[in-house]
Amino acid sequence: MAKKSNEVWVFVEQHDGKPADVSFELLTKGNKLAGQLKGPLKAVVIGHDIKGLARETFKYGAHEALVIDDRSLEHYRTMPYSRIMSELVAEHRPRIVLFGATIVGRDLAPRVASYTVSGLTADCTELQISDVRYLKQDYSDLLLQIRPAFGGNIIATIITPDNPVQMATVREGVMEKAPLKTARQGKLTEIPYQPDGVDEIIRIIERHREDSKVNLKGAPIIVAGGYGMGSKESFQLIHDLADLLGGEVAGSRAAVDAGFVPPVRQVGQTGVTVRPKLYIACGISGAIQHRAGMQDSQKIIAINTDPEAPIFGVCHYGIVGDAVKIIPTFMEAYRHKLK
Numbered sequence: 001m002a003k004k005s006n007e008v009w010v011f012v013e014q015h016d017g018k019p020a021d022v023s024f025e026l027l028t029k030g031n032k033l034a035g036q037l038k039g040p041l042k043a044v045v046i047g048h049d050i051k052g053l054a055r056e057t058f059k060y061g062a063h064e065a066l067v068i069d070d071r072s073l074e075h076y077r078t079m080p081y082s083r084i085m086s087e088l089v090a091e092h093r094p095r096i097v098l099f100g101a102t103i104v105g106r107d108l109a110p111r112v113a114s115y116t117v118s119g120l121t122a123d124c125t126e127l128q129i130s131d132v133r134y135l136k137q138d139y140s141d142l143l144l145q146i147r148p149a150f151g152g153n154i155i156a157t158i159i160t161p162d163n164p165v166q167m168a169t170v171r172e173g174v175m176e177k178a179p180l181k182t183a184r185q186g187k188l189t190e191i192p193y194q195p196d197g198v199d200e201i202i203r204i205i206e207r208h209r210e211d212s213k214v215n216l217k218g219a220p221i222i223v224a225g226g227y228g229m230g231s232k233e234s235f236q237l238i239h240d241l242a243d244l245l246g247g248e249v250a251g252s253r254a255a256v257d258a259g260f261v262p263p264v265r266q267v268g269q270t271g272v273t274v275r276p277k278l279y280i281a282c283g284i285s286g287a288i289q290h291r292a293g294m295q296d297s298q299k300i301i302a303i304n305t306d307p308e309a310p311i312f313g314v315c316h317y318g319i320v321g322d323a324v325k326i327i328p329t330f331m332e333a334y335r336h337k338l339k
Contacts, residue, residue, distance in 0.1 A: 004164065006039025006141075007094040011085065012057060013104050014047050015076075015209065021217070022100035024060050025175040029127060030098055031061030036129040037095060037141055042066060044088065046081055048074035051188065058186035059179045065186060070193035075207060076104050078111070080199040086115035088191070093164055096143050098127075101169040109169050119160020120167040121145035125174045125269060125292065134161055143168070148269040148289065155288075173217045173273040214248070214264050220277045221247030224267055224294070227254035228283025228304060229323060235260040237327045238282060244331055250274070252284045268293035282323035286311025303327070 008030045013020040027043060034041040043057035043065045054065035068084055089097060089112055097112070099105035101123050113120035126146035132139045142159050143166040149156040160166050216222060223245065225238035235255070242249045251261035253268055267274055268290040279297035284290060286302070286309055294300070295314045302315035303323040312318045319326055 004141075005093050005095045006034075006037040007042060007092070008034040008037065008039060008096045009042045009044055009089075009094040009098070010057075010062075011097070011099045011105070011108065012043050012045045012053070013076075013100055013102060014045070014050060014053055017047065017049060017053060019053055019056065020100055020102060020104075020172075021177060022102060022105075022170065022172040022175075024057075024179075025172070025177045026098045026100065026170055027057055027060035027062055028178050029170070029175045030096070031180075033096060033127065033129055033143075034061070034063075039095065040064060042094070044068075044085065046073055046084060048072075054188055055186070059183040060177075061180055061184065062186050063184060065188050066191055067188060068191050068193050072195070072199070073193065075204055077199070077202060077204065078107055079201055080196070082108055082111040082115070083196060083198065084193070086112045089116045089118070089165060095141075095164070095166065097165060097167045099167070099169045101171045105169045109167060113167050116165055117163070118165035118167050119163035120169075121147060121158045121160070122169045123147050124168045124170045125273070127168060127170065132159055132161065134159065137161075142166070153289075171273065173275075176275075212264065216248055216250055216265065216267065216272045216274050219248035219274070221245050221280075222250050222267070222274055222276045222278070222294075222297075223247050223280045223282065224250040224252065224284060225255055225260060225282045225323075226252040226284030226290075227258055227260075228285065229255065229260060230283070232258075232260050234324050237324060241280070241282075241327055241331055244334060245278075247276075247278070247280075252287075252290050255284075281311050281315070282327060284311055285309045286314065 010026045012023040040063040043062040045054045046068045099109040124147045128144040132142045139161045145158040223242040229235045250267045256266045273293045275296045277298045281302045300315040301317045302311040303319045
């Protein structure tokens with residue numbers, strides 16, 4: 001029986017030479033997983049003029065960067081990228097391959113998994129290594145692929161014990177992005193690009209890319225409102241407080257479903273995961289799905305009428321009361337301090 005690989009690979013997504021944050025988040029997590037498997041962490045970087053980016057992966061724990069550099073690969077295209085990645089995985093058979101759950105990652109990962117007949121779980125929020133007993137058989141060092149299911153109402157742990165290669169796409173922001181104190185002296189391995197006729201089946205005629213104007217992940221202060229705010233008119237208080245503090249506005253899933261706030265501002269398992277310096281939760285009960293998206297904030301202030309609300313279990317400061325009445329008082333006290 002062939003020896004099981006202990007390599008962890010991360011596909012590093014880039015746009016115009018700028019890396020996606022989720023790729024460095026995955027390198028940080030991949031470094032921990034590789035340590036548990038006692039194997040190397042490798043970054044796969046495809047594009048043009050990307051050696052500088054490849055070397056940057058060593059700051060996040062990569063032992064080796066596999067670089068495929070060609071002008072025709074400057075922008076992501078499904079056919080050449082999936083062919084290159086599929087051939088690399090088929091040849092080297094790494095134990096784990098991670099992709100960001102972005103538009104690119106969701107397009108690329110299933111194609112690679114299908115070509116290599118590998119196990120793949122999409123939209124993971126946590127990854128762990130563990131020994132598992134399944135159907136009366138013991139499996140060592142399996143990847144536990146953890147993700148919300150049934151609209152976020154349960155947390156599912158998925159394993160792919162019968163596949164030598166285990167793949168996952170991971171949501172942006174759910175993993176910590178933490179460079180090493182000292183960058184590794186990694187190895188940069190250039191792999192020649194071998195063109196194939198299939199690569200040109202789809203060509204880019206014109207590109208238009210617009211970055212999102214909402215950046216909850218990068219906001220140091222977030223003021224979030226829930227269904228407990230009562231109405232869209234009352235939810236304006238969340239905007240007023242955020243403006244006063246210089247923060248971003250967010251909402252719970254219930255607030256989004258009620259139309260108080262757009263989906264792009266949703267925090268939680270089915271939204272964005274955030275780690276601001278200050279998170280103010282107003283009228284949010286704190287269901288497990290929401291707490292999973294904000295509980296790592298440095299300071300949490302919660303305002304809720306229910307003293308038994310779960311949000312008080314994760315907050316640093318709790319105020320029991322109606323947020324619609326408390327927020328104006330809160331704002332007036334803050335303005336007074338500024339004088």
